[in-house]
Amino acid sequence: MTKLPPFLSPFTPDAKRMAGLPARARAAVHRQEDRSEQLIGWIQLGVVATFAILYAAAPTTDLMTGFASLVPAALALYFLFTIVRLRLSYRIHLPDWYLGLSAVTDVALLLTLIWSFHLQYDQPAPFYLKAPTMLYLFIFIALRALRFDPRYVLRTGILAALGWGVLVVYAMMAGAGMPVTRDYVEYLTSNTVLLGGEFDKMITILMVTVILTVALMRGRRLLLRAMAEESAHYELSRYFPPEIAARITAADGTVAAGAADQVRCTVLNADIRGFTPLSERLSAAALIGLLNDYQDRMAGVIEAHGGTVDRVFGDGVLATFGASKRLSDHAARAIDCAAAIPAMIDAWNAERAARGEPPIRVGVALATGPLTVGAIGRGKRLDYTLVGEAVNLSAKLEKHTKVEGCRVLCDTATLTDARAQGWRGEPARHCPAARVAGVDRPLDLAVLG
Structure with a gap:
C-alpha cells in the first residue's frame, strides 16, 4: 500500500497523538470540539435562514410548478436537521457519522438550490453555473475549520468539488444545442459552459480545502502538543513543587x-x-x-x-x-x-x-x-x-x-x-x-x- 505524504495524511498521526494524551487531556479536547460544534450549529442556523430569504425573494416561473414543493421542503428539512444538530451538540458528543452526514446535507442543499436557479429564471441548465451563490461552498468549507480538525474540512471540500463537477456534467448534458464554448465573452453573455472556467472553480475549491487542511493539521499538532505539555506540567506538579514544575516545563532547553x-x-x-x-x-x-x-x-x-x-x-x-x-x-x-x-x-x-x-x-x-x-x-x-x-x-x-x-x-x-x-x-x-x-x-x- 502506498504511503501518503505527511501533508495528505492527517489522520494516523493525529490519532497517535490523541492516544498518547491522558484521559483528562483527551476529555478537554473533546469539550473544545463540542463547543465548536455548538458554534457551527448556530452559524448553520443563520445560513439556512439566509437561504430561505433568498429563495423567497427570487422570482418563480411556470416551470417551477412541479418543482415548487421540492426547494421549500428541502429548506424545511435542513432547518429541522440543523435544530436537531444544535440541540444534540449541547447534550452529547456528536459522533463522526453524524458530522459527516451534516457535511453532505450542507453541500447537497446548496447545490440543489443552485441547480434550481435555471428553473426559477426560466433558463437553460448552464445558467446556474454563473450563480454567485456557489461562493457559499467556501462558507461551508471554512465552517468546518472551527472544529480545529482537518478531517472535516477535507471531507467537505472534496464533497463540494465533486458536487460542482456533477452540476457541470448535468449542465452539459441538459443544455440545448452546444452548451460548451471556448470563448470567454460568449460564456459571459450566453448560456454556455466554459470548461476551463468550471475547472478553475473546482481547482479553487480543492486548493482552499488543501490549504485549510494543512493549516489545521499544523495548528492541531500545536494544540495537542500544548495539551501534552499542560498534562506533563500537571503530573510534574503532583511530584514536584508547582514552582519547580513550572520552571521545568518553561525551560528553554532540556x-x-x-x-x-x-x-x-x-x-x-x-x-x-x-x-x-x-x-x-x-x-x-x-x-x-x-x-x-x-x-x-x-x-x-x-x-x-x-x-x-x-x-x-x-x-x-x-x-x-x-x-x-x-x-x-x-x-x-x-x-x-x-x-x-x-x-x-x-x-x-x-x-x-x-x-x-x-x-x-x-x-x-x-x-x-x-x-x-x-x-x-x-x-x-x-x-x-x-x-x-x-x-x-x-x-x-x-x-x-x-x-x-x-x-x-x-x-x-x-x-x-x-x-x-x-x-x-x-x-x-x-x-x-x-x-x-x-x-x-x-x-x-x-x-x-
Whole structure:
C-alpha cells in the first residue's frame, strides 16, 4: 500500500497523538470540539435562514410548478436537521457519522438550490453555473475549520468539488444545442459552459480545502502538543513543587543534570512527635488517612504564607521559603508560618478529640542560609534536590525542640533575617549557646512557640 505524504495524511498521526494524551487531556479536547460544534450549529442556523430569504425573494416561473414543493421542503428539512444538530451538540458528543452526514446535507442543499436557479429564471441548465451563490461552498468549507480538525474540512471540500463537477456534467448534458464554448465573452453573455472556467472553480475549491487542511493539521499538532505539555506540567506538579514544575516545563532547553541555582532562603522542618508508637496502634487505612490529613493541613498553612512544600516523607514535611520562588522576606514569612502551625494543630486536635481520637503533637524548626537547588541524576532519570547547611540544621533543630520543651524553634540567622525583612515580633525566649545533637558548635536559638 502506498504511503501518503505527511501533508495528505492527517489522520494516523493525529490519532497517535490523541492516544498518547491522558484521559483528562483527551476529555478537554473533546469539550473544545463540542463547543465548536455548538458554534457551527448556530452559524448553520443563520445560513439556512439566509437561504430561505433568498429563495423567497427570487422570482418563480411556470416551470417551477412541479418543482415548487421540492426547494421549500428541502429548506424545511435542513432547518429541522440543523435544530436537531444544535440541540444534540449541547447534550452529547456528536459522533463522526453524524458530522459527516451534516457535511453532505450542507453541500447537497446548496447545490440543489443552485441547480434550481435555471428553473426559477426560466433558463437553460448552464445558467446556474454563473450563480454567485456557489461562493457559499467556501462558507461551508471554512465552517468546518472551527472544529480545529482537518478531517472535516477535507471531507467537505472534496464533497463540494465533486458536487460542482456533477452540476457541470448535468449542465452539459441538459443544455440545448452546444452548451460548451471556448470563448470567454460568449460564456459571459450566453448560456454556455466554459470548461476551463468550471475547472478553475473546482481547482479553487480543492486548493482552499488543501490549504485549510494543512493549516489545521499544523495548528492541531500545536494544540495537542500544548495539551501534552499542560498534562506533563500537571503530573510534574503532583511530584514536584508547582514552582519547580513550572520552571521545568518553561525551560528553554532540556533540563540536564548539574543545572543549579544558589539562593539564601529559609528552611522549615516539621515532624509528628511519637509517630512510631501512634502508627502501631492504627490500622493501615487509619494511618494513611491521618498522614493525608496532616500533610494537607500543613501544606495549606505553608502555601498560605508563600512557602513551598519540597519534600514529604511520612510524618515529616520539608518546606522552603525563597528557594523555588524568590522571596525578599523569606525569613519573616517562615516565622509567621511556623507560628501559625501550633494554632492549626490545636484546632485539628479539637476536631480529633470530638471524634475520640488521640491528639497530635508536632515539632517545627527553622534555619536560614545559602541553599543550592539543582537537578541531579544520570541519563533520563533526574531529580531536583536541595543542598545546604540550612536543610540539615533545620532537621536537627526540629529534634532539639524536645530538649527545649517547645513546639517551634529557629536559629538566630533566621531571626536576624526576619527582623531585617520587617518582622516585628519577639520570640518567647532565647536559648544562648545551646548544644544541639549533631552540631559541633554551640548555637544561639530562639523559641517561637
